[in-house]
Amino acid sequence: MEGIRELNITGIAGVNEKCEQFAKMMFNAYNISCPVAVKRLSVKRALSPWITKELLNCISRKHELYRLSKEDASFKDEYKEYRNSLSSSINYAKKHYYVTKFTSCINNAKKTWKAINEILGQKSKNSNVAKISVGGTVTEDPSIIADEFNRHYVSIADKLSRDIPGSNKNPTEYVMRSIFSFVYFPTDESEMVTIINSFKSKNCNLDSIPSFMYKHVSDIVSPVIALLINSSFEEGIFPDVLKISRVLPIYKAGPRDKVINYRPISILDFLEKKFERTLCNRLMKFFKKYNTICDQQFGFRQGRSTSDAILQYSESIYSAYDASEYVISVMLDLSKAFDTVDHTIHTIPCIPCR
Template sequence: MGSSKFLISVVYKPPSASWEEFERGFDQLARAVSRTGLDFICMGDFNFDLLTLNGANFYFFNLMVSHDFFPIVNIPTRVTSHSATLIDNIYLDRSYADVVLYPCSDHFPVVGAVPRGRIKRNKIKKVMTRSLKRVNLQRFGEELSTIGFSEIMDMKDNASGAFDRMMGVVQPINDKTFPVKFLKPRKCEPRKTWITIEILKVSDLRNQAYVEYLNSECAMKLEEFKIIRNKVNSMRRNAKKEYFANQFSLNKDNTKRIWKVINDLLGKKKEAPPNSLLIQGELVNDEISITTKFAEFFSSVGQNVQAQGLVNFNNDLMKDEFVDDRGIGNEIEFQHCTGDETLKVVKTIKSNSAGTDGINLKTFKSVMCYLMPCLVHIINLSLQTGIFPDALKRAKVIPLHKGGSKL
């Protein structure tokens, strides 16, 4: 709503609550709000019928007007077979409102719009993706098949440089074959997976029957609506139950997929990582600073633990507890790996996530026949020289909010 600040209140008065109790409580609320100087929007189920201004209903209306709160809905919001009442409303100084005739409950949804100038909309972040179609994977392999890696194979003392040289060849071809595309997020939530076309058709019949009942106020039309409504509810319950039972059965051996199904069942959505962190009283906003703070935290865990006296890394008794003398020498010998061993390890990796270089593991697996000699050479060179490639020491860390304040 632009730069304006609003205070929004949702009020519910039980039918059994007395007028005196409501008047006393709401009057205190209204006076407290007036001291803030903020625009106030009050909405809810008040259980005072403004279509019948007598008794407590009249006193309620006068109370709201005395605090400059004006109702913006003037048609019934709750309709039954024997009554039509206006007990749900939105109160403010000026606006536009309407009632949606939708049978979500025995109360109609009430919608209000407040004119406050131009609305500042948050920028929608576009999602980056790469198309991993079969034709692109085939083209990727054809491009690599024409590349010679003899220069890398001749490197005998620098595993990090050899890996960088290999990625310097592979990454441009990857970017050319699988260009980054930006996808616009959906403007609306897609329907639930278990909602079938048949359920949607019956839901339309339910809505149509409800409108016909409202127009005719016929008891027979009401019974027809209730029959269709109950059928829709039954179809939704059964479809949802069957869908999730099948999902649990299909993914019983995949823990990651099982947790995704559980989160879908519970309605949990994946939240975007926070764009700011409160670290030791300092608010950190930019990505570089956040990354640096994370690196400082994890690199100092051992020192902090030792400083607190929880662990003494220099204690010989501790070394004896975890390292016993079973005739193990001071040297460890590694055997050179083979192509078959490397291929076996790569195939066991289930994740296809891309690293900091943007290369998806699925694309890497598809061209292993061309990169295998070069990769085996780099692995053996790393074992021989004791040098691990610097590029593989980088990690993409995404902070996940678990609870409490997001700062």
């Protein structure tokens, strides 16, 4: 990791080249520091994760005493005493294992149910797509399935957009132009350490470097990452190497062999998330300072949720009911709402940026 500490990216032209060099050095350092090792486990230990190496040795000793007790009756009492003591130790280890496991699942319903299913012996469902209908023919070829999902996801937004009637009004006419300008003020090592440590410690199926590894070396990588993000702000370019994501199709409902019945989720690079969080922090400070976001916006806002929207909606109905008034509610369910937004209005020139 010392090579990353000494990495001089200021001498590299362009944020794309800087990011590629940093990513390459991170992978090399990770592979050298954390080589893949093969660990062999006995069947008993694999099925019972609370069985430690010490308990395995004790189990072997119990088997040996059992054999001796069959050959010599004088070992019978010693065998029974050792067996009972070992049973108590195994029960305690099992109890301690699950107490620790459920303690780590606090405030995480998904992990809690995974632990419960583990106790019940219920295997988790395989999320892999086994077969898909392509052109009326069902295929189980993973490459063809992946290509079909890719074609569907990259084209579905355009297909839906063509069915949406156009408008003579410019959407920006409905937005009041701000007299204030948004500034991409630079980040620093201290902010990077805070951002890195704010992420959950988990693996990333995209780049194979888990987030907890970044946490362990945050003091080393933070200065370099801060320079990368500042270069991105200055050049107005988001690094190409961070535009890659792993898209997973998640089954919703209906026939499982139809691609339309799967919604996509993207697994992003951990470094990309740090870029995103840094920019988001600045945008949200600007929006809060100048009250740019509508107060009725509940989704994707810190400290708010859709539960708050439901509560406000319910209170409005109850207030109208108490006042003997009628309530009319219009509910819209938009298919692929974000994907069908016109890309020409994504950059709305109502908030000057500098």
